[in-house]
Amino acid sequence: xxxxxxxxxxxxxxxxxxxxxxxxxxxxxxxxxxxxxxxxxxxxxxxxxxxxxxxxxxxxxxxxxxxxxxxxxxxxxxxxxxxxxxxxxxxxxxxxxxxxxxxxxxxxxxxxxxxxxxxxxxxxxxxxxxxxxxxxxxxxxxxxxxxxxxxxxxxxxxxxxxxxxxxxxxxxxxxxxxxxxxxxxxxxxxxxxxxxxxxxxxxxxxxxxxxxxxxxxxxxxxxxxxxxxxxxxxxxxxxxxxxxxxxxxxxxxxxxxxxxxxxxxxxxxxxxxxxxxxxxxxxxxxxxxxxxxxxxxxxxxxxxxxxxxxxxxxxxxxxxxxxxxxxxxxxxxxxxxxxxxxxxxxxxxxxxxxxxxxxxxxxxxxxxxxxxxxxxxxxxxxxxxxxxxxxxxxxxxxxxxxxxxxxxxxxxxxxxxxxxxxxxxxxxxxxxxxxxxxxxxxxxxxxxxxxxxxxxxxxxxxxxxxxxxxxxxxxxxxxxxxxxxxxxxxxxxxxxxxxxxxxxxxxxxxxxxxxxxxxxxxxxxxxxxxxxxxxxxxxxxxxxxxxxxxxxxxxxxxxxxxxxxxxxxxxxxxxxxxxxxxxxxxxxxxxxxxxxxxxxxxxxxxxxxxxxxxxxxxxxxxxxxxxxxxxxx
Amino acid sequence: xxxxxxxxxxxxxxxxxxxxxxxxxxxxxxxxxxxxxxxxxxxxxxxxxxxxxxxxxxxxxxxxxxxxxxxxxxxxxxxxxxxxxxxxxxxxxxxxxxxxxxxxxxxxxxxxxxxxxxxxxxxxxxxxxxxxxxxxxxxxxxxxxxxxxxxxxxxxxxxxxxxxxxxxxxxxxxxxxxxxxxxxxxxxxxxxxxxxxxxxxxxxxxxxxxxxxxxxxxxxxxxxxxxxxxxxxxxxxxxxxxxxxxxxxxxxxxxxxxxxxxxxxxxxxxxxxxxxxxxxxxxxxxxxxxxxxxxxxxxxxxxxxxxxxxxxxxxxxxxxxxxxxxxxxxxxxxxxxxxxxxxxxxxxxxxxx
Numbered sequence: 001x002x003x004x005x006x007x008x009x010x011x012x013x014x015x016x017x018x019x020x021x022x023x024x025x026x027x028x029x030x031x032x033x034x035x036x037x038x039x040x041x042x043x044x045x046x047x048x049x050x051x052x053x054x055x056x057x058x059x060x061x062x063x064x065x066x067x068x069x070x071x072x073x074x075x076x077x078x079x080x081x082x083x084x085x086x087x088x089x090x091x092x093x094x095x096x097x098x099x100x101x102x103x104x105x106x107x108x109x110x111x112x113x114x115x116x117x118x119x120x121x122x123x124x125x126x127x128x129x130x131x132x133x134x135x136x137x138x139x140x141x142x143x144x145x146x147x148x149x150x151x152x153x154x155x156x157x158x159x160x161x162x163x164x165x166x167x168x169x170x171x172x173x174x175x176x177x178x179x180x181x182x183x184x185x186x187x188x189x190x191x192x193x194x195x196x197x198x199x200x201x202x203x204x205x206x207x208x209x210x211x212x213x214x215x216x217x218x219x220x221x222x223x224x225x226x227x228x229x230x231x232x233x234x235x236x237x238x239x240x241x242x243x244x245x246x247x248x249x250x251x252x253x254x255x256x257x258x259x260x261x262x263x264x265x266x267x268x269x270x271x272x273x274x275x276x277x278x279x280x281x282x283x284x285x286x287x288x289x290x291x292x293x294x295x296x297x298x299x300x301x302x303x304x305x306x307x308x309x310x311x312x313x314x315x316x317x318x319x320x321x322x323x324x325x326x327x328x329x330x331x332x333x334x335x336x337x338x339x340x341x342x343x344x345x346x347x348x349x350x351x352x353x354x355x356x357x358x359x360x361x362x363x364x365x366x367x368x369x370x371x372x373x374x375x376x377x378x379x380x381x382x383x384x385x386x387x388x389x390x391x392x393x394x395x396x397x398x399x400x401x402x403x404x405x406x407x408x409x410x411x412x413x414x415x416x417x418x419x420x421x422x423x424x425x426x427x428x429x430x431x432x433x434x435x436x437x438x439x440x441x442x443x444x445x446x447x448x449x450x451x452x453x454x455x456x457x458x459x460x461x462x463x464x465x466x467x468x469x470x471x472x473x474x475x476x477x478x479x480x481x482x483x484x485x486x487x488x489x490x491x492x493x494x495x496x497x498x499x500x501x502x503x504x505x506x507x508x509x510x511x512x513x514x515x516x517x518x519x520x521x522x523x524x525x526x527x528x529x530x531x532x533x534x535x536x537x538x539x540x541x542x543x544x545x546x547x548x549x550x551x552x553x554x555x556x557x558x559x560x561x562x563x564x565x566x567x568x569x570x571x572x573x574x575x576x577x578x579x580x581x582x583x584x585x586x587x588x589x590x591x592x593x594x595x596x597x598x599x600x601x602x603x604x605x606x607x608x609x610x611x612x613x614x615x616x617x618x619x620x621x622x623x624x625x626x627x628x629x630x631x632x633x
Numbered sequence: 634x635x636x637x638x639x640x641x642x643x644x645x646x647x648x649x650x651x652x653x654x655x656x657x658x659x660x661x662x663x664x665x666x667x668x669x670x671x672x673x674x675x676x677x678x679x680x681x682x683x684x685x686x687x688x689x690x691x692x693x694x695x696x697x698x699x700x701x702x703x704x705x706x707x708x709x710x711x712x713x714x715x716x717x718x719x720x721x722x723x724x725x726x727x728x729x730x731x732x733x734x735x736x737x738x739x740x741x742x743x744x745x746x747x748x749x750x751x752x753x754x755x756x757x758x759x760x761x762x763x764x765x766x767x768x769x770x771x772x773x774x775x776x777x778x779x780x781x782x783x784x785x786x787x788x789x790x791x792x793x794x795x796x797x798x799x800x801x802x803x804x805x806x807x808x809x810x811x812x813x814x815x816x817x818x819x820x821x822x823x824x825x826x827x828x829x830x831x832x833x834x835x836x837x838x839x840x841x842x843x844x845x846x847x848x849x850x851x852x853x854x855x856x857x858x859x860x861x862x863x864x865x866x867x868x869x870x871x872x873x874x875x876x877x878x879x880x881x882x883x884x885x886x887x888x889x890x891x892x893x894x895x896x897x898x899x900x901x902x903x904x905x906x907x908x909x910x911x912x913x914x915x916x917x918x919x920x921x922x923x924x925x926x927x928x929x930x931x932x933x934x935x936x937x938x939x940x941x942x943x944x945x946x947x948x949x950x951x952x953x954x955x956x957x958x959x960x961x962x963x964x965x966x967x968x969x970x971x972x973x974x975x976x977x978x979x980x981x982x983x984x985x986x
Contacts, residue, residue, distance in 0.1 A: 467898035478657055482671035494666040498659040501651035502776045505746050505899035606777040609666050610638040 011048055018056045023048075024064050037071050039080035046072060046087040053094045065095040073104055075111035079154075082108075082116045089123050098127045106140075118147030122159045125166065126628075134169040138547075141166055145550050153190065157183050158628075160554065165624045167547070171616045173455045175547060176624075177209040182554035189557040191568065208623065210416035210449065211456035212249055212466075216242045220258075227265060233274055236266035240281050243288075244380050248417030249453075250465035252289040259285035276346055280381065283349035287356060288384050290391060298357040302350065348374055348381045355388065364396050376409065383418065390425050399429035417469075420449040424473040427480075436480040437487050443477035444615075447503075452617055474504040495613045503606040637776045638663060640783040640985075644739030644768060646732040649776055650724060651899075652678060652747040660728045662738070668728040677723040681748035684716045688921040688975055689849075689892070697972035698924065699965060712971040717978075721757040724749055733758040733765055740768035740947060740986065744776050747895040751920060753978035759951075769947030771986030774893070774901045778909070782985035786914035787880035791839035791940060795822035797830075799844020799859040799887065809843040809886065809929040816937040817841075827861045836878035836912070841936050843929075846887030846904070846919075853894070853902040858887045867907035879912040882939065882946055886932035891918025891981050905983045915946045915984035923979050926966060930957045931980050947986030954980055 014023040027048065031041060045068050052061040072088050075081075085108060093101035105124035109117040121144035128137040141163045148156035160183035167176035184201040187193040193201060206215045223238035239262035247255035263281035266274040286293075286301045355370035371389035376382055386409065393402045406422040406429075414422075427442035450470045457463040481497045484490060569576050608614050641647070641663040651657040656677060660668040687710065695701040710716075732738045741755060755770040773779035794817045798810045814821050822837065824830050844858040844865075854868035869875065877883065885891060890904040905916045917935055919928060931953045938949035954977055957963050967976055 464897060464900075467900075471898055475653060478651065478653075479655070479671075482655070482657065491665070494659065494661075494669045497657065497669045498649055498661070498666045498776075501649055501657050501659060501746075502744070504651060505744075505775050505901075606775060607635065607637050607640075607780045609661065610636045614636075 012051070015048070015052045015055045018060070020052075020056060020060050020064065023052060023061075024067070027064065027068070031068070031071070037074075039076070039078065039084050042072055042081065043084040043087050046084070046091040049091050050087070050094055058095055062095055065091065069095075075108050077112050077116075079116055082112055082119050083154075085120050086123055089120075089127075093127065098131055102127045102131075115147060115150040118144035118159060119155045121147070122155065122162050126162055129162075129166055129169060129625075134166055137166045138163075138170060142546065142550070145554075149554075153186065157186050157190075157192075160186065161624070161628060163551075165621060165628070168617055168621045168624060171614065172547075173209060173452050173617055173620065174211075175551065176620075177205065177211055177214075177456065178548065178551035178555070180205050180209070180624075182551045185555045185557050206456075207415065209456060209620070210453035212245050212415075212417060212453055213457050213459050213462055216245050216459075216462075219245070223262075223265075232265050232269050233277070236262040236274070236277060236281070239265060240277075240284070240380070243281075243284075245415070245417075246462070247288045247384075248415050248421075249457075249462050250469040251462050252291065252465075254461070255288055256285040259288070280346055280349055283346070283353060284380055284384065287349060287352045287381070287388075290388060293356065293360060295357065295360045298353060298360050302353045302357055345379050345381055348379070348385065352381060352385045352388065355385070359388075359392060364392055368392055368396075378412075383414075387418075387421065390422070394425055394428055394432070397432065399432045402426065402429040416449050416453055417466075420446050420453065420469070420473070423449065424476065427473060427476045431476050431480055436483070437485055439476055440480035440485065440488075443473045443480060446473040447477065448615075448617055448619055451615075452620060471504065474500055478504070495609050499606070499608045499613050499615075502608075635780070637780060640780045641742075642740065644737065645742055646729070646738040646740070646766075647742040647744065647776070648725075648729050649744040650746045650749055652749055656723060658724070658726050658729075660726060660732070662732075668726060670726050672723065675723065677720055678748050680716055680720045681752050683710070684713065684720060685748060685751040685892075685921075687713060687716065688978070689889070694922045694924075694975075697968050697975050699968045701968075713974045714971050717752065717756065717974050720749070720752050721754060724752075724754055725757060730758070739766055741766045741770045742779060742986075743770060743772045744774070744779065745772065746899055750774065750893045750895065750901050753920070753974065753981070756974055756978050766951070767948070768945065769949075769951035769982065769986060771947045771982050771984070772893075773984060774906075779985055782909075782914040785880040785912075786985050787838050787878070787882070788943075790818055790943065791837075791882075792819070793822075793835055793837045793878065794819070794839040794940065795824055795833065795837040795841075797824040797840065797842045797844065797858075797860065797865075799842065799865075801825055803845075805925045805929070806843045806845075809925075809933060810841075812929070812933050813841045813843065813936055816933065817940045825861070830874070833876050836876040836881070838878040838881045839940065840875075840877065840881065840883045841932070842883065842885045842887060843932075844885075844887045846885065846890035848889040848892045848894075848904060853904075853906065856890060856892075856904040856907075858885065858890060858904075867904045870904075870907035870911050873911070875908075875911055877908070877911040877913060880914045881912055882915045882917070883908050883913050884932050884936055885916065885918040886928045888919060888922040888928075891916070891920045891979065891983065893920070893983070909984070913984060915982060915986065917946055917950055917980075917982050919979040920981055921975075921979045924966060924976075926963060927957065927976060930960065930963060945986055946984075947982045950980055950982050 011023065011026055014026060027045065031037065031045060049061060049065055049068070052064070069092075072091055085105070089101050089105055092104050102124045105120040105127070108120040109124070112120065121140040125137040125140040125144065128134070128140065141159065144159045145156070145163060148159045160179050164176045164179035164183065167173070167179060181202060184193065184198060184205065187201075188195070188198040203215065203218065205211075206218065219238045219242035223235045223242065226232070226238060227235035239258050243255040243258035243262065246252075246258065259281045263278040263285075266278040266281065282304075283301070286298075351370050351374055355367040358364070358367035358370060368389065371385050371392070374382060374385045376386045386405075390402055390406055393399075393405070403426050406426045410419065410422050423442055423446035427439045427446055430436075430442055431439035447470070450466070450473060454463070454466055454470065457466055477500045478497065481488075481493050481500065485493060488496075568574070637647070643663055646660065646662045649659045652674060654674060656670075656672050656674045658668075658670045658672075659666055660670075729741075733741070741758070743754060745752075745754065750772070755766075758770075759765045771779070773782065796810050796813045796817070798806055800806055810823070814823065817839070822829070822833060824833075842858055844860060846856075846858045848856040850856055854871065855866055857864035857866040857869075859865075865875065885904070893901045893903040893905060896902045905913075905918060908916050917932065931950070934953035934956060935946065935949045938944040938952060939946055942949075944952070958977060963976075967973060
């Protein structure tokens with residue numbers, strides 16, 4: 001959209017016609033030599049020049065830029081001028097390159113008032129990141145965040161977002177998450193997000209960053225809170241959501257416990273739909289664990305499920321199963337009756353149990369047939385069934401089907417831990433087929449996600465479970481690189497093999513070694529036992545790692561007592577309503593990592609042989625970078 | 634210091650092992666990762682397990698000591714040396730053996746995996762009669778652990794040293810403690826009772842422990858050294874009851890507590906892990922039961938070389954073991970040549986050397 005207040009159409013027409021001469025004349029008439037420019041003028045000229053570059057090409061428009069550059073690049077102290085820096089920097093970059101743009105922005109940072117100087121710093125840092133100079137970028141961003149915190153904080157959220165991107169590039173995904181969360185907290189504090197949006201944003205960010213322990217704790221917290229207030233269905237749902245997250249990690253015992261807890265909670269209200277949900281949770285607790293279960297246990301579970309289903313609905317034997325699956329499919333397609341859907345899903349549980357029983361009885365083909373009948377979908381039972389199906393296909397040497405199914409499934413949204421699992425299965429299928437190159441690439445793809453999730457784990461048991469799950473992809477990667485690969489130089493192969501071997505072992509010992517040096521971990525504050533956040537702890541973090549300190553300080557709104565949400569009508573300086581906000585569910589999210597019984601809260605990265613071998617999360621980087629605020633970069 | 638290369642000294646050679654169904658070994662130095670090998674693990678895990686089990690059994694201790702009640706009793710199985718040789722034949726690649734003969738390499742860093750972490754792989758190298766590694770051998774659970782230790786290791790004479798006497802009624806230990814105190818420059822805290830430990834004003838940067846140790850409990854937290862009529866367990870160390878400065882050196886002159894056991898997902902467990910958690914950069918210890926005569930000679934000399942002469946722990950331990958091997962009184966205690974790995978194999982430096 002072109003800037004307003006000017007005859008945009010005629011200029012745009014000139015640009016479209018590639019009439020550089022006409023464009024120059026028109027622009028000179030509008031912005032004559034010697035005239036005093038406003039900030040809007042600078043923004044508008046930048047915009048048209050950028051438009052012209054895209055439409056005509058930099059070479060043709062360059063003389064025009066040279067004419068206007070002195071005004072565009074002039075430093076002014078006023079905020080409205082600083083606010084146009086993004087556009088002006090893009091123009092400088094388009095005609096003179098990123099290096100010159102960085103230089104110009106750094107000059108600007110020195111020329112404008114302190115509180116505003118963080119903005120050009122942030123823009124310069126963005127370009128340094130693009131030039132793959134993250135160390136330089138983070139220096140600038142540290143300073144920029146501090147400056148952005150002064151006054152009205154108009155560029156703070158954007159700067160925090162940039163810092164998050166930068167931390168991902170530096171390989172500190174856990175800290176990047178803290179900055180993203182700080183950004184959300186700031187949006188909330190400044191009234192740009194409601195409490196509900198805040199919670200949603202926290203959950204969404206946790207998902208994107210693979211912060212499973214945080215999600216589990218968040219859901220547990222919501223569950224406890226809801227139960228306390230008598231909202232049992234909500235509590236049961238939250239318990240079960242936490243359980244699913246744990247199951248993805250491979251913490252199946254704990255997941256089972258939480259599912260049983262969800263079932264008990266749901267059962268207490270006695271409504272039909274809640275009873276069905278309770279049934280689902282109980283059976284899910286039995287089917288979610290892929291480890292070996294005895295045939296007798298499974299037979300018992302099938303019988304229990306049949307009895308339970310018989311009590312509330314038709315026994316889904318034979319045609320009954322197909323019928324209920326059809327109902328499920330139709331109901332989902334039509335977004336239909338919730339009770340019908342729940343019952344249909346309950347049937348899926350029974351089918352999965354039967355498939356597990358068939359598998360355990362040495363009838364994999366029958367099991368696969370049952371799984372295939374279920375299909376796929378977002379419901380937990382369907383996802384579990386799908387995972388079992390892919391696992392069983394792989395075990396039975398049907399690698400083509402594994403690749404086809406898993407590749408299709410990967411295009412749908414899913415938890416990071418699920419994504420890891422599917423990528424690892426595809427890698428295993430390639431390895432089974434002898435395609436070591438593809439196996440290695442998929443294993444590395446799986447490990448990107450695995451590392452992301454590992455970085456966010458702070459519960460030793462969960463971490464142990466996830467380390468076990470990672471062994472699959474690490475092992476595939478190591479086996480794939482065991483011999484020379486055509487597509488990989490030998491030096492690279494040796495380095496990567498060393499890195500993978502090292503990555504696969506002694507992670508917890510590594511944690512121990514690092515922890516006592518008080519390398520700040522992901523969760524440093526506010527444990528209940530320590531009575532919440534303390535100034536002492538904040539000072540401690542500040543002295544140990546200023547980057548952590550900044551991110552945590554900016555999240556303090558989530559820990560304030562008596563928070564209120566002020567709602568303003570557009571243009572009004574008086575709130576139309578003031579609501580008390582209870583943010584207790586969010587308060588579990590900052591943790592003390594130095595408690596004596598919390599041994600393994602921080603993640604010590606394994607080391608590579610040298611810097612050239614270092615890997616970082618390019619996927620997350622791209623995702624975050626594409627979500628940056630503002631036009632252009 | 635973020636990569637292994639940055640933490641390597643010019644004379645270092647390293648071997649990183651990964652043990653699963655296959656054994657992968659990477660060998661390199663400060664110039665490059667020169668060699669990676671993938672071989673079928675075969676019986677290496679079983680052999681390593683057998684070795685660890687054998688050296689950990691008290692019966693073997695008595696059988697191997699000249700003059701002990703069961704000296705010369707029938708061996709429970711194959712000779713120790715044979716088992717060790719079989720492990721080493723697989724786990725030490727030719728490139729590492731060549732490095733041992735190459736003067737340019739002065740120190741070996743081993744990052745073993747699983748059961749191999751419990752086996753003194755370096756023993757075969759030092760017994761080859763070649764140059765070996767004059768600066769010694771360092772074991773670390775992983776390259777990352779080594780780098781972390783190297784990053785924080787304290788060098789130079791200790792400023793806050795302490796000596797812990799595990800059993801005041803044990804005259805041998807008391808004499809060993811006396812020697813240790815004499816070997817340390819400056820003031821030394823003597824820890825004989827829990828109250829002495831509680832009264833420690835600041836974390837120690839060097840701790841010498843003369844005690845009896847045990848690592849046979851199923852829970853790593855219960856692995857312990859005797860202290861003040863009770864035990865100082867790994868759990869106590871985790872709970873911060875042993876104030877240790879980041880980067881410290883701890884010498885554990887006690888049986889067993891240098892043992893490192895494989896845990897799930899290629900993890901390694903042990904008393905040393907608790908010490909690392911407490912802040913250590915180096916732990917000098919014995920992997921299995923040792924006679925007091927050997928322990929006091931080797932650990933005492935190691936302490937003296939580190940504290941008085943400023944030697945690196947790995948070099949100091951290696952020299953101490955060499956000197957002990959030349960000691961006729963100690964040699965006289967060894968019942969048979971086949972038992973030598975039992976007497977010279979347990980001493981280990983864990984951390985960064």
